[in-house]
Amino acid sequence: MAALEELRKQLDEIDDQMAKLYEKRMEVCSKVGEYKIQSGRKVFDRTREKNKLLDVASKVSGEFNKKGIQELYQQLMSMSRKLQYQQLVEAGALGKLPFIQVDSLEKESARVVFQGVEGAYGQAAMQAYFGENVNSFHVRTFRDAMEAIEEGAADYAVLPIENSSAGAVNEMYDLLDEFENYIVAETIIPITNTLSGLPGADISDIQRVYSKAEALMQTSRFLDEQAHWQQISVVNTAVAAKKILEDQDKTQAAVCSAYAAKVYGLSVLVDEINNEPNNSTRFIVVTNQKIFLKEADKISICFELPHESGSLYRILSHFIYNDLSMTKIESRPIEGRNWEYRFFVDFEGNMAEPAVKNAIRGLREEARNLKILGNY
């Protein structure tokens, strides 16, 4: 016991020195920051940091210590950069915001596009955000919707980005990177499947059930209880509902939303037949203008990283040191570059806040092809 106390005393003495040296180092870094503000030089100097890591590693012995001191210095230099970015913010040297702040969106006169057909969940999400009387049209694919926005054929698109049980809609992430369109809002709607049939039909009449394959799977427990029901897959839940109306056959039913049932004049025979209750989908509202709402509190970005050990760690440190809470991270393969990835990160904040400006500044310097997908 006495030996431990003695050793800890030694550690305390060393740490006293280290703390003083840390403070001294940061003071010098702050002078470097002032110099950079005056001279307009960039905060991050990749070559200098690389050399510094080699230099400190050469001053200690053994692989374990070489790695350890490099890790320590990566952290020290990251903190030094954070301090300098803060100085830049305080000196007002961060320039204009990359997006224009608006008080509200012009919802009434807007023309909005969704993917699918009448009665699709995308339409329900659109109406949840823009109201039932919205001026809208629909297109066949997500890409068609993104093109309609880019060309200006529509002011906004409402598109799914994530389902609570099935996860990310991968194609949307790729399209957000590819197109110069931006997220301005999001809306979450419950995805509650029903069994719907012709008015007057009874559940005992049913012999065939139509729906999209995913919806048949999401409701498999309910459907499989009726062993004699034939399950038939069609392209869309709303298409299934439409078929029931057109065929006028009481033995047929659709697995679709209550909304699609309403659109095609069907009766809900059994409500909420999902295996998983609380199944919901998050939809984003996309436009071709770089705007954000005053009360926006979430930012989505994407970036690529150099193939180096620690590069993701260094990027993520910008969130930590600016006290920003990261809410989501996804990665997608980069087309044409096997086993390289583009990262998509959501974090809390508004672009007008200094901490966010600070983080974006740092991220832009250190990540490749940083793109701000929107603040909403």
Ligand SMILES: C=C(O[C@@H]1C=C(C(=O)O)C=C[C@H]1O)C(=O)O
């Ligand atoms: C302090 C500087 O700024 C940054 C931080 C460094 C450090 O803490 O040693 C090194 C290079 C820069 O990325 C500098 O440019 O010297």
